[in-house]
Amino acid sequence: MCSRRVAWRPFCVAAEAATAPVSRSKWERLRDSKAAVWCRSLLSDYKEACREVLVGAWEQPVKASVYVTVFGGVWACFHTNPDQESFEAALLGCSNRLGLLSPWIRNATSDGHVQSRVKLRNDGRLRYISLGFLSLVYRTDSDSAVMLYEARCSNLPAPWRELPQRMLDVGFIGRWWNLHSKMKDYDVNEDEFKHLPQPMRATSPPGVGEVERNEGLHRVSLLIMENVSE
Structure with a gap:
């Protein structure tokens, strides 16, 4: 009878060790929690969405440029909206x-x-x-x-x-x-x-030829003044 108990003791110890709860650290429990699993799945979805956006922009650059321009213009309007x-x-x-x-x-x-x-x-x-x-x-x-x-x-x-x-x-x-x-x-x-009169009410900036002609007349007047002074 004693020999039978001695023979079964290793098996009982192994069964108790298998059924005993395994002690884990706080980091492992936090990593395997529902919140951590949800965050990992959310980050995975965002990663996949960003990858699809980059691939789509690479395949259709004109469409991506239009979208970027539109969204940039809307953001600029919101940012510069006067109060x-x-x-x-x-x-x-x-x-x-x-x-x-x-x-x-x-x-x-x-x-x-x-x-x-x-x-x-x-x-x-x-x-x-x-x-x-x-x-x-x-x-x-x-x-x-x-x-x-x-x-x-x-x-x-x-x-x-x-x-x-x-x-x-x-x-x-x-x-x-x-x-x-x-x-x-x-x-x-x-x-x-x-x-x-109506033609004299409106003024327009002088053209290139008129500016050059005025500068030439100015240079001529300077030369005349210099000759008179001498």
Whole structure:
């Protein structure tokens, strides 16, 4: 009987060793966890997607260039989209530039456009909307800070169909385009030239031949002055 127990003891020890839990380190348990398996599968999917994008760009370079250009343009529009503070800064800057000029040489269109926007700003009637890649500035009937019934009642706002008539400016690629166009030739008073004939109202830059002719006349006049002085 004892010899039988002695004979079975190695087999029992081996069975207990096989059924006993194997101790693993924290790193091994973390590596085999569900979160780690999910992260590895996610990284594998991203790796495969990036590989497919590179292969597709190599096989169709024109299509890839179009996509890159479009996405780059959209990102640039989002990145350079002007905000409300930039509109107010641009408006006040234009007002200051016009204020440095005499009323006799200011452009009436530029001055009227800027002063009307400044008045709306001072009255608190300017509103700003950001559409992500461009911004809009429009006017309202009253300041939102006043306690009038027309300004506080939620049922009396201006309808959206009137937004095109209330639109004042469009901000795109870091510039407010309506304000920029109205400030063109802001230091030229067109009323001073309205009595002139039509051919004399418009000026054009001189051509190459006219510039060379003027330079030749200038050199001739210098030579004459030198000869007179001698």
